[in-house]
Amino acid sequence: MGTSGRRTVRDLRRGNRAMLLRALYFGGPASRNELSAATGLSPATVSTMTGDLLAEGVIAEAGQVDSDGGRPRVLLKVNPGYGYAVGVDVGETQVKVELFDLEMRERARAHYAVRSAKHDPELVARHILAGVDAVIAESEVPPERVLGVGVGVPGIVEPGPDALVRAKTFGWREVPLGALLRAGAAPSRPALPLYVDNGAKTMGQAELWFGSGRGTRDAIIVLMGSGVGGTVVTDGAIYRGAGKAAGEVGHLKIVAGGRACRCGARGCLEAYLGAEAILDRAGVVADSAEEESALARLLDADSPVIAESVELLGVGLSSLVHLFNPERIVIGGWAGLMLGGRLLDGIRAATAANTQAQPFQPESVVLGRLGPDAVALGAATLVLEPFFRGAALPAPAIA
């Protein structure tokens, strides 16, 4: 029995204000009247609140709509220039730093190649810091308008100001990325709030906000690339669990005592279904640069390994359905899109075969709409989330 209690009457205001902001952000431009209907707040409250928000520059007018025989509605929208967010994708071959406005239009980018298998944490931190400076400079955005920096990395991220990262693929055992960034930051720029999370989670959040997950409150986003990751959404937000390590879809077990996974355990989804694992099971040798074409060939060849993969994915999804009963399951990541693009019906059928009819609708399994580049976009949304939740932005300021 929990549900932390709001306290004072000002929290009420904050919450309602955030609700209004969300309605405006996700519900497109809207008039005050429409906002009143959408939020359940009285027109009077909406009026005063939008007055404040306009004065602060958070929202702006967005034209008029004349209705037959009445005062025309003034449309409002979130002011895209009110704030900016930087998203960082720390990938296998590149560190991508991108700056977005509130409407998530990209305003600048800076990419840095990283020599494979040489992911020196300090080098990565330097790339990030340089990239942040570069995109702010290139976009000519006033630095004080930058609301924060979100970083998507592989592996598990331990919450806290140090943002300890464990990423086996990089050989990172306990890299304090937060501390590294703080240490390397130029003291000239104002400190920026920093958010670090698993790249699959940031990508999942991107699909949730702007992709195929849009509008759902309970969803699961499964991301298959070289490995398998995922995001579990409950009640409209990423579910993180007690120690912020929940949602590790890739390590759901599907075969007790099965294939060894790089995590050390056996029978994980990732030991069967990442591109790497699929190719390995098919006996194909391919280094990471060739994975994509090799997987495509396997698909063209109608390999029995592919059919088996579809079956196994169905088993995994069935577990997820029984545990989470989501409204929607989104399959993304480059390998997921490749597989799902051709075999979505098979995946749906395999899931249904392992699931009781009651909670499962085959059509609830859909493909992602955003490409693999959405990691940085999603990382940037981490910055925006507290903004739209009504927090007064007290992140562990760093960078």
Added chain:
Amino acid sequence: MGTSGRRTVRDLRRGNRAMLLRALYFGGPASRNELSAATGLSPATVSTMTGDLLAEGVIAEAGQVDSDGGRPRVLLKVNPGYGYAVGVDVGETQVKVELFDLEMRERARAHYAVRSAKHDPELVARHILAGVDAVIAESEVPPERVLGVGVGVPGIVEPGPDALVRAKTFGWREVPLGALLRAGAAPSRPALPLYVDNGAKTMGQAELWFGSGRGTRDAIIVLMGSGVGGTVVTDGAIYRGAGKAAGEVGHLKIVAGGRACRCGARGCLEAYLGAEAILDRAGVVADSAEEESALARLLDADSPVIAESVELLGVGLSSLVHLFNPERIVIGGWAGLMLGGRLLDGIRAATAANTQAQPFQPESVVLGRLGPDAVALGAATLVLEPFFRGAALPAPAIA
């Protein structure tokens, strides 16, 4: 992005009042001052609020505690006689109806034997209705003080006023238990709010409130009896998902393409780990009345099937850890307690072997504290939940 927004200033009051009530209920007797500290509300607010609650009879004084050199504190507690809840356990062999006060002390009970394999829905409904009348009469509780009736049944329960129940063990395909109860209710008694849920969920809620799950906000309760059920707790409340069918731990898959489960799929946890499945795997034939002693013999004999079961349970728990990252895992149900009572360390080790060290603490796996009889108790807590959440009790009144 969700988080439904409270609206007016009165919701604030309701929420704070519920928070105070929870602090008092779960935090034992406490003085106004202590409540102020526990809830974060000012002493003034606590004072006026407790004044109201005392006047309404919801809470009562519970003695004094004199502190050194000051005015003694007056202790307050929830008034156990303010309201009563009826809990019903629709089991394989019996329909148990029990009446509890707010402190969950049993005040009366009425049990009805059901001839095995003959679970006529209408008969069950008649037993429930008769039982409700009987316990109210026997306990001599004023009928208007009864806050509602909670029913725990096997299978999946579809929410809504009809409370459609699908229970394969009973051969129930779409039994509208809610409608049956409404139809059969004597018009003399005032209509009681009705809550129907899966028996494993009600038992899980009992463990959460009064057993080994107490105090946690993210927990998983796995219940092994003849079959396997469970409850997932997130944020202090049972997680139910989009269609209220989440948390079906028994149908988590652990072996792709494995043993057939009675649900129709293959490789479910329940196909390996319920008492029925364990005995079947060991080649033991036992009808449901003999299951308990047969399983005990298997344990005594140190059967390899038991060792294998521990291993498989570890695989299942590992999936749950990676997906939910719970603070605690409670193992309950009669078979679970029997297995875990002797082999808890083995279960912990098996889970750890399949789980990355990071999110998992072996000690977080514990045994349930409540016996198998807790289904009715848990069902009764369903009635109390809205009370402690601050709802104005608008349940689908029935029964």
Added chain:
DNA sequence: AGACCATAATCTAAGGTCCGAAGAAAGTCA
């Protein structure tokens, strides 16, 4: 015993929030 102190609970005034109702604004239509 009586004065003084310490802690608990209550009272009062003030600052906020939302809502309903009435009024102002900005058009259309005849």
Added chain:
DNA sequence: TGACTTTCTTCGGACCTTAGATTATGGTCT
């Protein structure tokens, strides 16, 4: 031009929580 329609704003009222002062209720010291 005037009536009508629809959108938005303003104002007074009902509530809520808080801070600070006040009252209640005991112990302790001389």
